[in-house]
Amino acid sequence: MGRTRHDRLDCSPGCAVEATLTLIDGKWKGVVLFHLLDGTLRFNEIRRKLPSVTQRMLTHQLREMEADGLISRTVFPQVPPRVDYALTDRGRSLQPVLMALKQWGDANADLFPQMKPSGTCDAA
Amino acid sequence: MGRTRHDRLDCSPGCAVEATLTLIDGKWKGVVLFHLLDGTLRFNEIRRKLPSVTQRMLTHQLREMEADGLISRTVFPQVPPRVDYALTDRGRSLQPVLMALKQWGDANADLFPQMKPSGTCDAA
DNA sequence: TGGCATGGTATCCTTTTTGATACTATAGGC
DNA sequence: GCCTATAGTATCAAAAAGGATACCATGCCA
Numbered sequence: 001m002g003r004t005r006h007d008r009l010d011c012s013p014g015c016a017v018e019a020t021l022t023l024i025d026g027k028w029k030g031v032v033l034f035h036l037l038d039g040t041l042r043f044n045e046i047r048r049k050l051p052s053v054t055q056r057m058l059t060h061q062l063r064e065m066e067a068d069g070l071i072s073r074t075v076f077p078q079v080p081p082r083v084d085y086a087l088t089d090r091g092r093s094l095q096p097v098l099m100a101l102k103q104w105g106d107a108n109a110d111l112f113p114q115m116k117p118s119g120t121c122d123a124a
Numbered sequence: 125m126g127r128t129r130h131d132r133l134d135c136s137p138g139c140a141v142e143a144t145l146t147l148i149d150g151k152w153k154g155v156v157l158f159h160l161l162d163g164t165l166r167f168n169e170i171r172r173k174l175p176s177v178t179q180r181m182l183t184h185q186l187r188e189m190e191a192d193g194l195i196s197r198t199v200f201p202q203v204p205p206r207v208d209y210a211l212t213d214r215g216r217s218l219q220p221v222l223m224a225l226k227q228w229g230d231a232n233a234d235l236f237p238q239m240k241p242s243g244t245c246d247a248a
Numbered sequence: 249t250g251g252c253a254t255g256g257t258a259t260c261c262t263t264t265t266t267g268a269t270a271c272t273a274t275a276g277g278c
Numbered sequence: 279g280c281c282t283a284t285a286g287t288a289t290c291a292a293a294a295a296g297g298a299t300a301c302c303a304t305g306c307c308a
């Protein structure tokens with residue numbers, strides 16, 4: 001997550017804005033959620049989409065989102081292990097938010113010199 | 125800002141989501157932008173809306189948003205000083221994003237036990 | 249018998265972010 | 279002369295987030 005959870009909600013009515021942000025501003029959470037909009041992914045599938053995230057961070061972010069009820073984690077008792085991550089209904093309801101964030105980002109790409117054009121890199 | 129700027133944009137196409145987040149996830153930035161949607165505000169007006177933010181943090185966040193071109197800062201050569209903050213066109217274009225964030229937050233208020241009902245506190 | 253793949257944990261350390269506190273300038277009012 | 283209000287700065291310290299690295303279990307394959 002970003003800042004310490006729930007410590008900045010004493011500011012209504014803008015609170016709701018901050019509240020939502022606390023759930024999705026952990027590093028990489030936004031991208032992960034975005035990718036999950038396309039469907040269930042295994043742990044390593046997500047990893048491969050985000051080459052520069054360490055395993056530790058990815059696990060951490062995923063667990064937080066699971067704790068927040070945004071995604072579900074399904075462990076299959078196999079070897080090698082298989083763990084599927086998918087959006088919950090609540091997570092899927094973030095779609096408008098995620099799309100708004102993405103659209104603004106694309107529309108203001110000039111602010112992010114290091115961002116490759118949407119759809120470019122090895123990600124997809 | 126949240127994380128170090130522009131260090132997580134190597135993950136297209138979800139990058140745009142993260143990119144936008146880097147601009148608005150600084151603590152309190154979301155609320156400040158939200159309040160500015162209603163019009164220009166002086167420094168202390170913003171402070172009074174967010175009683176729990178220190179002056180140092182508020183100044184810091186405002187300066188960052190100014191640097192990112194989201195808000196404008198107008199100093200009036202008066203004493204005592206007067207400084208107006210307002211959204212730039214770019215900042216105003218965040219409205220859909222901010223509204224999406226707010227709506228989701230309100231709709232999922234159960235996740236934020238400490239959040240007062242929208243419109244409650246001394247903020248408005 | 250050794251190596252590989254998956255999905256993790258555990259530790260340690262560094263960088264960032266946030267908070268607390270104190271200090272400043274100056275016109276105007278009493 | 280002293281106090282107030284505005285919009286800051288400066289400094290120090292604490293807390294949180296992030297990164298690097300190493301280690302683990304185990305069924306399958308050659």
